[in-house]
Amino acid sequence: MVSRRGLLIAGAAGGAVALTPAGWAVAGPRPAPPLDPRDIPKYVTPLPVPRAMPRDLGGPDADEYAVAVRQFRQQVLPRSLPPTTVWGFGSAAHPGSFRYPGPTIEARAGRPVRVTWLNQLLDRRGRHLPHLLPVDPTLHWANPAGGDEGRDHAGHFRRTPGPYLGPVPLVVHLHGGHNRQESDGHPEAWYLPNCRDLPSGYARYGSSYREFGDRYADYRGTRWSPGAATVEYANDQRATALWYHDHALGLTRLTMYAGPIGLYLLRGGAADLPPGVLPGAATGPAGGSARGHHEIPLVIQDRSFTADGSLRYPASRAEFDGRPGRYVPETDVSPIWHPAFFADTIVVNGRTWPVLEVERRRYRFRLLNGCNSRFLLLSVAAHPTARPARPAVPFWQIGSDGGFLPAPVRMGKLPLGGGSRVDAVVDFSDVPAGTELYLVNEGPDGLAGRPGADVEPADPHTTGQVLKLVVTEATGPDRSVPPDQLDLPSSRPLGPAERVRRLSLNETMSTSPGAGPVAALLGTVDRDGRAVPLRWNAPVTETPRLHGTEVWEFHNFTPFAHPIHLHQVQFELVGRGPTGQQPPSPAERGWLDTVAVLPGEVTRIKARFDLPGRFAWHCHLLEHEDNEMMRPYDVVPSGGAQTGDGGISAEGSSGLGLAGVAALGAAALGAGMLHGARDPGSTPVG
Ligand SMILES: [Cu+2]
Structure with a gap:
């Protein structure tokens, strides 16, 4: 059974020994040394611009795409340095379209987009490819090796395991999208590539995949096939830039780092400007070059490399805290996971x-x-x-x-x-x-x-x-x-909130003295103002009523800022500061789906929940998201549990007028947000 598979014995620090079944660690060649960033010539490569995703079929009622993730090499570094093996999206029918970042999906307001997302992390013979980066199997993660019973739970180990090398779970989330639950890319709705060498006993898909697949079949009549999921994006929201990326439980930090992300630009409708008002146009399907285009996407990321051009991500916790070797079973510290990575x-x-x-x-x-x-x-x-x-x-x-x-x-x-x-x-x-x-x-x-x-x-x-x-x-x-x-299209603010939920941001320290943080947690706040940290699989505590408007107060009990993201909704920032009463700066007075929650402060947002079912909210600092700083929430027809309800009067937001806004200038906000730790190598988790 599952946990028996976990009886993998790892070798000493250098490399792990592979045991059956296939998919676990092997002692490979030593990785190349890190590439010193000062040895990378700057400003020698023209900025590429992602092209538009080739459309497969345009039905009368929707645009349709079949988009796969594949492994390939790309010249990420300048040409004087080696190419990099990456993962990226592309149109399955257009092999030349695969890029990191992937082609941009151009969507029109009011016209749905249907995408079949294909996990094609396979070699030419249809065998699974291992992850490009070191997967920590001790986290609470997708864990396909756990089989149907152990998936979406932490692996059980008697000794420190090496990285997971089995087939890679994937599920795509459209960040910022207002979409039904089965199309949202739930972290437990992942699926493996349809490989011919699936190790026996592995789960092919996550614990929510079938439920959401059935829901989609009921809704659209299309069944999901192995290694794929078809979803529909409604495009019933304001024109804006969304983006798509992997959201598999406990794996997002690594899979996104490997490359598969892309933009999704929603245009048109009453909340867009007429063509020609803003600089344009964007690149089309030919795309590739910025020349002649005056609308330019800038997808900014940090990456590290090894001298052979490979992506580099820490393979041991020791790189973070300099304390090698004391993991399973001596301590509760995960052997690979890092509390943050810069x-x-x-x-x-x-x-x-x-x-x-x-x-x-x-x-x-x-x-x-x-x-x-x-x-x-x-x-x-x-x-x-x-x-x-x-x-x-x-x-x-x-x-x-x-x-x-x-x-x-x-x-x-x-x-x-x-x-x-x-x-x-x-x-x-x-x-x-x-x-x-x-x-x-x-x-x-x-x-x-x-x-x-x-x-x-x-x-x-x-x-x-x-x-x-x-x-x-x-x-x-x-x-x-x-x-x-510019006269920008207006939007109607949300009405009064019917409920306030008090929620907490927390960090969990190791029980082993001096070993540092082992997880970051969201949670609720009790009536005495104390944090109640909760893990991903604790019972759901946030159950907004369908069509209800709520204020969510984030109480940050950690010493660091966290970008907090809610699925399904675009929300208003109501207030910041020690009591959450400071009004948002002018730049934060639009719609947000992710907000910087500063340490020691209360950040108050207001959202209306108008799609029923299960969604997620989480820290978008990916190392946190992957290690428990994510919670499910349920939008229910009748409204639900009292937990997390601080019982404070819901309003107070509309009274936050212009006073103080000038003092809270945009630059001031930026400065405030970014007072950072000095030493990235030894910064504790926030
Ligand atoms: Cu965080």
Whole structure:
């Protein structure tokens, strides 16, 4: 049975010994040494722009796609260095479309998109490929080797195991999407590739896969086939930038790091602007190059490499705390998992430190922070390494996660937490041709901490730089509307909330003295204001009534900021600060699906839940999400459990007027968000 399979005996630190069945650790060749980021030439590769996903079938009522994830090599580093083996999405019928990041799905408001997501992490003979990165089998994770009984639970081990090398579970979530539960990409609805060498006893799919598959079949009449799931995205929300990525339980940090993500741009409808108002256009299916396009997506991620071009992610907890070897059964510390990870190289649209030629005109940038743990603080500066950076041209932020802001906001420095998107116009019209500018990052190389604390910005020579911009003469007139004159589509604020839930952010320390954090947990807050940490599989405590509007208060009991993400909804930020009464800054007055929850503060959001069923909310710091900092929630017809209900009057939000907003300038917010720990290597979990 399951746990017997867990009786894998690992060798000493160097490598584990493979036992039957196949799929467990092997002693492989020693990995190549790390690639020093200072040895990577900067700004020699043009910024690529993801092309539009080739459409398979356009039915009368929906666009249809078959999108697979596959393994391939891509020149992520400059050509003077080796290519990198990555995973990426592409159209299954168009082998040339596979990229990291994947092609962009272009969707129209009001027209559903149906995607069959195929897990094709297989070799040419149809055998499963192991994960590119070290999977810690001791976490509470998908755990296919556990079989039907042990899946979606922690593996049981008598000795420290090596990394899991079996077939890789995958399930795709459309981040920010307003979609039915069976189409949401639930963490336990994963599935393995349809491989011919599945080790006996392995679960082929997660514990929720069949339930959601049946629901989809009831809804659309289409059955899910092995190694795949078909879902429908309603596109009944405001035009904005969403993104798709893996969400398998306990594995997202590694699978996303390996490359499979992509943008999903929803356009049109009453909440979009007419064509031509904003700089455009985006690239089409031919795509690939930014030339001639004035709407440019910027998917910003941090990655580390080895000298042979491979992606590098820590293979041992010892790299985090320098305490090798004391894991199972001596301590409760997982042998591989890291409480956070800050890679040493910046990658934009799948290339390290690229360069973008911009004409003397306005550009629309669709920014996504796709880093595992990193908060970004971005600005466009004339000098790449001078700190503090002095913005040379501002961002005009026009949109956030859920669509356009009420009004454009001029931002010298732009904070961007993990998973968040920003829609911004940058005007290069007054910059002389030949000028070289730099997109720089002053977020920390560590967890973002308490506002007011000392902050050390990211290394100005490596992770403090993102992209070089070279200004050239305009090739034609710019007919887009200047950003300060934009009249953005309005939206109706939510009505009064019927309930307040008090929720907690917590960290769990090892019972072994000095061993540091072993998990991060969400939870509730009891009537005395104490945190009640809860794990992923504890009974559901958040049960909003269908069509109900609620305020959720996040009480952060940890010393660090966490990007908290709710599925299904776009929410309003109601307040921040010690009591949650400080009004949001102008840049946070739009719709959000992910919010930075600062340490020692109460962050209050308001959301309306209008889709029934099971969804998830979690920390979007991926190392936390993968190790218990995620909770299910149920939207129920009649409303539910009292747990988590702090019983505080629901309103108080609408009274938070303009007073103090000026003082809470956007730059101030950015600075506050990003007071970080000094030493990334030894920063405890938040
Ligand atoms: Cu977190």
